[in-house]
Structure formats: structure tokens, C-alpha cells
Amino acid sequence: MIVGFLGFGEVASTLSEILIEDGCEVVSSSNGRSLKTLKLIKGLGVKDLNSFKEVAENCDILISANTPSKAVSIGKKYGSIADNIFLDLNNISPKSTKKIGDVVGENFVDGAIISKVGSDESVIFLSGEKAEEIAILDHFGLSVKVISDKIGDASKLKILRSIYTKGVSALLIETFEIAKQLNLEEDLLNTLAISEGDKFRSSSKSRIKNSIKHSRRKYEEVDEIIDFLKEFENVNVEFIESMKNTFK
Amino acid sequence: MIVGFLGFGEVASTLSEILIEDGCEVVSSSNGRSLKTLKLIKGLGVKDLNSFKEVAENCDILISANTPSKAVSIGKKYGSIADNIFLDLNNISPKSTKKIGDVVGENFVDGAIISKVGSDESVIFLSGEKAEEIAILDHFGLSVKVISDKIGDASKLKILRSIYTKGVSALLIETFEIAKQLNLEEDLLNTLAISEGDKFRSSSKSRIKNSIKHSRRKYEEVDEIIDFLKEFENVNVEFIESMKNTFK
Numbered sequence: 457m458i459v460g461f462l463g464f465g466e467v468a469s470t471l472s473e474i475l476i477e478d479g480c481e482v483v484s485s486s487n488g489r490s491l492k493t494l495k496l497i498k499g500l501g502v503k504d505l506n507s508f509k510e511v512a513e514n515c516d517i518l519i520s521a522n523t524p525s526k527a528v529s530i531g532k533k534y535g536s537i538a539d540n541i542f543l544d545l546n547n548i549s550p551k552s553t554k555k556i557g558d559v560v561g562e563n564f565v566d567g568a569i570i571s572k573v574g575s576d577e578s579v580i581f582l583s584g585e586k587a588e589e590i591a592i593l594d595h596f597g598l599s600v601k602v603i604s605d606k607i608g609d610a611s612k613l614k615i616l617r618s619i620y621t622k623g624v625s626a627l628l629i630e631t632f633e634i635a636k637q638l639n640l641e642e643d644l645l646n647t648l649a650i651s652e653g654d655k656f657r658s659s660s661k662s663r664i665k666n667s668i669k670h671s672r673r674k675y676e677e678v679d680e681i682i683d684f685l686k687e688f689e690n691v692n693v694e695f696i697e698s699m700k701n702t703f704k
Numbered sequence: 705m706i707v708g709f710l711g712f713g714e715v716a717s718t719l720s721e722i723l724i725e726d727g728c729e730v731v732s733s734s735n736g737r738s739l740k741t742l743k744l745i746k747g748l749g750v751k752d753l754n755s756f757k758e759v760a761e762n763c764d765i766l767i768s769a770n771t772p773s774k775a776v777s778i779g780k781k782y783g784s785i786a787d788n789i790f791l792d793l794n795n796i797s798p799k800s801t802k803k804i805g806d807v808v809g810e811n812f813v814d815g816a817i818i819s820k821v822g823s824d825e826s827v828i829f830l831s832g833e834k835a836e837e838i839a840i841l842d843h844f845g846l847s848v849k850v851i852s853d854k855i856g857d858a859s860k861l862k863i864l865r866s867i868y869t870k871g872v873s874a875l876l877i878e879t880f881e882i883a884k885q886l887n888l889e890e891d892l893l894n895t896l897a898i899s900e901g902d903k904f905r906s907s908s909k910s911r912i913k914n915s916i917k918h919s920r921r922k923y924e925e926v927d928e929i930i931d932f933l934k935e936f937e938n939v940n941v942e943f944i945e946s947m948k949n950t951f952k
Contacts, residue, residue, distance in 0.1 A: 570895055570898060570899075571898060571899060577898050577899065579898060581891075581895070603888070603891055609886070609888060609891075612886055612888060613888055613891050613892060613895055616879050616882060616883055616886075616888065616892050616895075617892065617895045617896060619875070619878070619879050619882075620875050620876070620879045620896060621896075621899065623871070623872075623875040623879075624871075624872060624875065626940070626943060627867070627868050627871040627872065627875075628868070630867070630939055630940055630943065630944060631864050631867050631868045631871075633936075633938060633939055634864060634867075634933075634936050634939055635864055637936055638857070638860055638864075640851070640857060640860060640861055640864065643829075643851050643857075643861050644861060644864050644865065647818055647827075647829070647861055647864075647865045648865060648868060648869075650818060650819055650825050650827060651818075651819055651825065651869065653901060653903055655901055685882075688881075688882050688885055690881060691878055691881055691882055692874070692878055692946065692947070692949045692950045694946045694949065695874060695878065695943070695946040695947050695949065695950060696875075696878060698940065698942045698943040698946050699940070699943050701940045701942065701943065702940045702943060
């Protein structure tokens with residue numbers, strides 16, 4: 457079993473380490489990339505090919521793990537070079553996912569990483585006709601779950617999840633801002649912990665901290681959510697959209 | 705120790721049962737009330753006086769537990785008859801609380817019941833100069849917590865809590881509505897349970913069910929929240945306000 461990575465950032469390197477440890481062969485290419493990436497590829501025991509084209513032609517499963525902005529062009533360029541399965545793991549919208557799927561065709565599998573990659577609770581959600589064939593990766597240490605055979609379901613699920621978790625973060629930021637102005641922060645934490653459970657105390661603090669730290673990214677992600685919401689009726693779109701300003 | 709109740713609905717009867725079981729004397733009045741209330745008062749062993757005026761004059765702690773719409777007039781009318789402590793337990797806004805407090809004066813204690821009254825996790829939050837004197841009720845089976853000596857803090861804390869919990873319910877209703885339209889409900893539940901913990905599966909379902917059942921009341925409560933939010937700066941008011949339409 458050979459897995460090829462297009463792009464070699466945090467996702468690719470974390471997954472490669474797990475796959476290699478469990479006996480999978482991994483290929484990628486450092487061509488045109490930084491010295492840091494070259495060292496990372498060598499250090500993990502990933503086979504360094506001459507180009508992404510070679511990577512695409514020399515693996516059983518081709519995984520795109522790039523920056524979101526490059527995902528569509530990379531997908532279109534390399535997704536149909538060989539007859540292998542093409543798994544997109546970029547954090548992109550259902551619309552972008554569809555664009556790649558339309559070019560790659562039946563070999564396309566839509567993947568969404570839930571929770572921080574490499575963490576104990578992290579799962580890769582998959583959808584597409586060939587999703588079951590990628591599920592073999594669970595023999596190589598990865599936690600994967602097939603959602604459906606419909607391309608787009610995994611990324612839709614990811615965006616749905618993100619609406620809820622971002623909304624909760626926004627609610628926490630706003631209520632604790634008011635509580636701060638009233639000098640009732642600690643009391644609010646105690647009050648909410650009654651119904652929200654013991655974990656609430658630490659999880660709420662880390663959510664607020666994390667949301668403020670990555671507010672710019674979250675602000676932009678709300679735009680993707682707004683775009684996604686256009687196709688639904690009977691949804692309080694204004695409520696979801698207006699969380700955006702919390703991350704401004 | 706004698707506790708007097710102005711009004712004898714669910715809150716008063718539940719608290720009376722706990723107090724009497726732990727050796728506290730409880731008085732109220734069935735004057736002008738339904739046969740059902742009369743039976744409830746007799747059945748629990750509450751002393752039935754001739755009027756609320758008599759109740760106010762013959763107890764150490766006077767508790768108002770009425771409907772929110774009557775809270776202010778009841779408070780103004782009976783809150784300063786005798787020299788006992790007056791505890792308001794109605795589900796009212798910080799503004800209404802202040803109105804009663806202004807009439808009753810230093811004997812006024814602002815109370816907020818968190819979680820369903822009588823449940824294991826239920827706590828009565830108290831604020832006001834005499835709040836510590838009411839804390840004696842914990843010797844009679846009640847779980848009480850003094851927040852501060854400032855009238856209004858308990859009801860402010862309750863409304864803060866309600867912003868968060870209502871917001872979470874609204875987020876659940878909206879995201880699961882979208883998931884339903886995509887046939888991804890069960891997958892969304894599983895996905896969120898990864899980060900939100902094991903309790904999420906049951907708590908989210910009961911929150912959605914409960915919010916839809918009591919949507920009218922929640923819709924009206926958002927108006928109180930909107931009114932409350934006016935006094936704060938640096939708050940994404942639009943986000944909190946717009947949850948209202950989820951309960952329409």
C-alpha cells in the first residue's frame with residue numbers, strides 16, 4: 457500500500473508518521489519546497505519523488521493536503537493523472553469540494569478531519585463512491601469513518617459541525633464579556649458548570665482563548681458558512697451569520 | 705424559623721415540601737385561590753392563613769413565588785409590611801428586580817433558581833445585603849449560594865446563564881434542521897459527541913425538544929434579554945438578539 461501526499465505541511469506530516477509506523481509506504485515531493493519541508497520528508501522516512509506528477513503516478517491513494525486556497529487547482533491538476541483514488545483533505549467548502557469532484561470523477565473521495573489531526577479524538581470522515589476503499593487506512597493507524605457514497609457529505613458535515621462549535625464559542629465570548637463588565641465571570645462559570653458538566657470549566661476557557669487567537673481565520677470561515685447556508689430554507693440564517701462580528 | 709410564601713404554585717410547593725421535611729414551619733394563604741391550591745397547601749402541612757397580609761406579618765422570611773407578571777405588584781404591596789427579609793424568586797428581569805428592591809429596601813434579597821426547582825442540581829442564587837441571612841435555608845434542605853450583597857446580581861447571573869443556554873438550544877435547532885435536510889442528522893450527532901462529550905447525545909435531543917415545546921416562552925424571554933443588553937458596550941448584540949426568530 458502506497459500513499460502519496462500532494463503538499464507536506466502539518467496534516468501530511470502527522471498522517472505520514474502514523475502510516476509509516478504502521479507499515480505503510482508514503483511518497484511525496486520536496487521539489488520547489490522549503491528546506492524545512494525537505495528535512496521533514498527525509499526525517500520521517502517518506503520517499504521523496506521528483507515532482508507531484510510522479511507522486512500522483514506512483515501511489516495507490518493520492519491525498520491532497522495543501523492550503524485551502526490551492527486545493528482546487530491542485531485537485532484539478534493531479535486528481536485525474538492516474539487511476540488511483542484521490543482523497544481531498546483540505547479544509548475547503550462543499551462548493552470547492554464539488555469543483556474538484558467534478559474534474560476527478562468517480563475516484564474522488566471527500567475527506568474532512570474532525571478535531572486536531574493526530575489527537576486521540578481525531579477522525580477522518582469520508583464520503584464518495586470509493587470511500588470504503590480508503591477505509592483500509594484504519595489498518596495503518598488512522599481513525600476513519602465513511603459517511604456516505606455522496607461526494608460532499610463529509611465537507612458538509614464538517615461545516616455543520618463548525619456552525620455549532622463556532623456558535624458556542626461566540627456565545628461564550630459574548631456572555632463572558634458581559635459577565636466581566638458585571639464582575640460575575642467566576643459565578644457565571646460556576647452556574648453554567650451545573651448543567652454543562654465538569655468539563656465545561658476548562659473547555660469554555662480554552663474555547664474563548666482559542667477563538668480570540670484564531671479570530672481572523674474564524675471570521676473568514678463564517679463567510680464560507682454564509683455561502684453554504686444559501687441553499688437552505690427554514691433556517692434562521694441571520695442568527696448564524698451574525699456570529700461573524702464576534703470574531704472581527 | 706417560619707417561611708411564608710406569597711403565591712403557591714410549583715416553586716412554592718416544591719420548596720415547602722423540602723423545608724417542612726427538614727423541620728421548617730411554612731405558612732401561606734389559599735384565600736381566593738383554586739381548590740387545587742387549597743388541597744396542595746393542606747396536603748403538605750403548610751399553615752393556611754387568612755390573607756397574604758397575614759402571611760407577610762407572620763414569618764421570618766417572606767418569599768414571593770408568583771407568576772412573573774404579578775411579581776412587581778406583589779413585591780411592592782407586601783415587601784415592606786413587616787420587618788422580615790423579602791426574597792423574590794420569580795423569573796423576572798434585572799429591571800423588574802430593581803423596581804421591587806427600590807420599594808422594599810434593605811430587607812430585599814434577589815433570588816434566582818438555577819435548573820429545575822427540586823432537582824438534584826438545582827441551586828438558589830442570592831444577592832443583597834441580607835442574602836447571608838437567607839443562606840440559613842441550607843439547614844432546611846435547600847441548596848443556596850450567595851453571589852454578592854448587590855441587589856440584582858442573582859437575576860443578572862440568571863439572564864447571563866439564559867443567554868448561553870438559549871443560544872446553544874438555538875444553535876442545535878438550526879444545525880440539526882440543516883442536517884435533517886441533508887440527511888446527516890445522526891452523523892452530526894456522532895461528530896459533535898466526539899468533542900462535546902458523551903452526555904451531548906441525550907442533552908442535545910432534550911434541549912431541542914424542550915425548546916420547541918416552550919418556544920413561545922423562550923421567544924418572550926429573548927425580549928427580556930434584548931432589554932438587558934442595552935446597557936453594555938463591546939457586545940455583539942445582533943447575534944444574541946437574532947436567536948429570537950429560532951423560537952418564533
